[in-house]
Amino acid sequence: MSLESLSHQKNENVKKGAVLAAFTANARQYGIVGALIAIIIIFEILTKGLLLQPNTIVQLIQQNAYVIILAVGMVMVIIATHIDLSVGSLVGFIGGVVALLMQDMHVNWLLSIIAGLLIGLLIGVWQGFWVAVVGIPAFITTLGGMLIFRGLATTLIKASIPVNNTSFNAIAANYLPNILGWWGPFDGLTIVVGILAIIAFIWSQFRKRAKAVKVGLTPDPLLATYIKIAIAIVVIGALTFEFASSGNATQGGIPIILVIVGVLVLAYHYILTRSVFGRRVYAIGGNRRSALLSGINTRKIDFILFVHMGFLSAVAAIAMLSRLSSASAATGTSFELDAIAACFVGGTAVTGGIGTVPGVVIGALVMGVINQGLSIMGVDSALIQTFKGLVLLLAVAVDIIPKLRKR
Secondary structure, three states, X not given: OOHHHHHHHHHHHHHHHHHHHHHHOOHHHHHHHHHHHHHHHHHHHHOXXXXXXXXHHXXXXXXXXXXXXXXXXXXXXXXXXXXXXXXXXXXXXXXXXXXXXXXXXXXXXXXXXXXXXXXXXXXXXXXXXXXXXXXXXXXXXXXXXXXXXXXXXHHHOOOOEEOOOHHHHHHHHOEOOOOOOEEOOEEHHHHHXXXXXXXXXXXXXXXXXXXXXXXXXXXXOHXXXXXXXXXXXXXXXXXXXXXXXXXXXXXXXOEHHHHHHHHHHHHHHHHHHHOHHHHHHHHHHHOHHHHHHOOOOHHHHHHHHHHHHHHHHHHHHHHHHHHHXXXXXXXXXXXXXXXXXXXXXXXXXXXXXXXXXXXXXXXXXXXXXXXXXXXXXXXXXXXXXXXXXXXXXXXHHHHHHHHHHOO
């Protein structure tokens, strides 16, 4: 073999190694995505094609919106080595207050929503005070909050409160206006949004490479970038097809609740990855003492975290109330467990310091697809809970076992 051939072979091996390294560096995240795809394929086969029906996808989003909203806040709390056990009770309490304002006191639905959000912020301030100022561990503080607000919800809501406001109920049930009409069997607006999403993703990948070069870092190999773009095009294209073909000629397309969830996911992903606050959250989770010695006001960060969690609990309460069209004292039971499970399945480290917003969204979808698939198959709800518990144990084991081997 000539020297030129050997050199060419060596360069090819280097390129392949660089591409492999680019993906193994984020093996945890890619593994979660791979697991979600595998679960979807398995249940699509087991349900004989029912899982990926357009209306089923819409139902999946509507039914799991509250999990994603709560998990977005919970991941920040867990990264900072805390936990919040009160979010389920907050959903029940705040939802009950909003329902009473609309139905019994005849308050405008928009003002009722604003009142609910303000109550969530105030509760976040309350719990943040005990954690950050008084120094009571978050586990104890939020356990107390779980009992307090579930008790208040039970006292406040003597019987189920129906919500008959069509505008409010449309938040969870309706779609964005069909302003571009129907392009054959497809919603025009959804197709345009899907195309814009693909363009935005491609732009973000090349912008990321350009920024890496600008600051003197070595970007991922171009082939790895192309692979990511190809996967994104397939996924976004498939979702666009599903949503564009959902509904009928009078209603369908992008659910309003999906827009709300999408805005929150993008906003909090930006907060965690691009803001000073987000960097400090990761620093505290990595080593609280070192963060304190470096000048980070850990108490202030802890306080703000619980304010965010209170706000997101209120958003989840409003989303759930809109979906159910009624409030009861039992609403929100075990929601905190769903949010925590979504975080750990989505790759958040049990010990803190590691976790991402996109990861918990995927984690919530994993649990949601399992729940949806087993429900379509007619599996008993108790067995569904058992199966989801096993998935959670497996996800945590994947995080813990490699760390134990290094000791």
